[in-house]
Amino acid sequence: MPSIQLRIFKMTMTTPLKEWSEETILSMIKDRVQESLELDYKECPAIFPLTEGKKKELSKDVSAFANSAGGIIIYGIKENGHIPTEIDTEFDPNALSKERLEQIINSIIHPRINELLIKQIELVTTSPGHVLYVVSIPQATTRAPHQATDKRYYKRFNFESVAMEDYEIRDILRRATTPDLHFHFYLGGQDTVPIQFSQDQPFSEEVDMIIAVENRAEEPASYAVMDVFIDSALKLSNSADLAMTNNVFLTLKDEKISFTHLSKNWSIPSKLPIFKETNFRITDIPIKLAIPKDHADSEVIYYMCVWQIRSPGMINNGSFAFVLKDSYLTVAKP
Template sequence: MLDLNSKADLQRLVDEGLEESLTLDYKASPALTRDGKGPDELCKDVSALANSAGGQIIYGIEEDKATAKPSKVDDGVVDNKITREWIEQILNSKVQPRMDGVRIDRVDMETGKYGYVITVQQSQGGPHQAPDGKYYKRFNLQSVPMHDYEIKDIMRRSTTPNLAVELSLPMKNKIQVEFPPHMELSKTFFLGVKIINKSPTPANHVIVEVVVDAAMTVPFSLPGGFVQRGAVDQPHKFNIYRWTLSSPPGIPVFEGADHESHFAQIPLQLPSSLLHSAIIRFGTDVRAPGFSKHEKWAIHSEGAILTLYPPHHPFVTTS
């Protein structure tokens, strides 16, 4: 999720031209209103994110409808009776069942008014019903009604594992790679891979695959961790590395648990040809009985500095 705390943060989105996505929704401040259908529209849009992959709604940025890009930061919400507490009260009273994991941040627009950033986590207690009695999802940059099979799929979230793979680099997902003199490959660094479970249902058998941009070099394999399982060439060339966990003899993946056996590493070397403004693509797949999930990641190289971007970050979704 984007870290948005100030008007300057919102202006940065406009300057960079970050497009709307399934997890990012721009709205001009007048859309947040206590009149007419305003509260119901708020509930519809927030519940749609919770029923989908989660995301953020930003009130205070006008959008170019033709390009889905932000056009400008506006002056903020005019009605001073609209507060974080009011938004929370509306969501809690009008969306059924109540949504967990919703955060509301107020942004000072430096005009005496405020914008709002609503951050929504993917729900594990849904599906959530909007005030009109319908269930919505985020699709094609809109909130649209869900089909019956989609509603049933969300209901299964609370009875099956809900796994995710987290990739990491040292130093808060950044690293400065080093090159030995006259060498085309950097010194080895490590991509961390961790399995987490967001459901109370434990996962006893898990398969994790990480697809690595074939431009990267994996100099050696780690015992007990990943093994190479082939390659794919659509639309880019990737090498596939698989990690299998089973309980017994291993430890199940429990909700909120952080066990060392659920963390592994992939050694990497960066070719010198990717030193300057290159996008290095990665993908993660995690499967367990009754569950599967695929996500895209990216590393951006700028000189010798590598920065890892997570799924749904606008840098990943627009690259």
């Protein structure tokens, strides 16, 4: 994979929020991870001291993420041209605690955002005794849309929170009546597996790749069109009842990349409806995956993967990477 694509992946891949640390933030600054629809940087004065005017802006920003695709706001980072430049060290947890911030957010946005998470990160090396806050906001579904303190509804657009049009509000209201399907990818039922290479074989020993689908909405899915694109550098076999097409090219970040395309139509009565909080494997047996032998000695390699699921009333898509490092393959989740 070209180095530019590797860098894009390093910039877009994130660890689970509970594992974020000061090192995570410093890495984002070093890699110049740009703001996006799903990422925003705010300096400390954006919410501290927390005046009524700042509470209004806080409600606009957080509700806009929920009403859009969800995402993360990091309070305590300075940026220039949407690129992070340094940590802002003004937050004193004794003056504004994580619990207080969470309480305020829950009181100024209606209805309350379920599953909103806040991570308080200690600035152990940058500024001992000080912190910054990472706010993880899920995309609103059953309780959408969310209203700010000025009684308006906002969305993310061009790095900003802007008021929504009437038709956009109506579209979000329909989220509660449509499925919300997402993929999960596992290696032998885990996130990480060892890779074994043989001297006389062009590929590694095969490992199991499991693809599961989850519905996060109340409305069950009776029909879905599923597409998964796996980096062509990986050898796939035993694709079971998935249709497989090799050397499918997609253009991402202005770069044409080759993928192996796996597809499937899910429908009743041959398959059960996909109900909320269920997790179905999309194949009865695992897909087999192998790594090229000439990648065995590489320091780290990223294999790009993208997916899309369509069901009546919804289209979801996403990306992730398989990461080969020290003879272990990991599912790097966004």
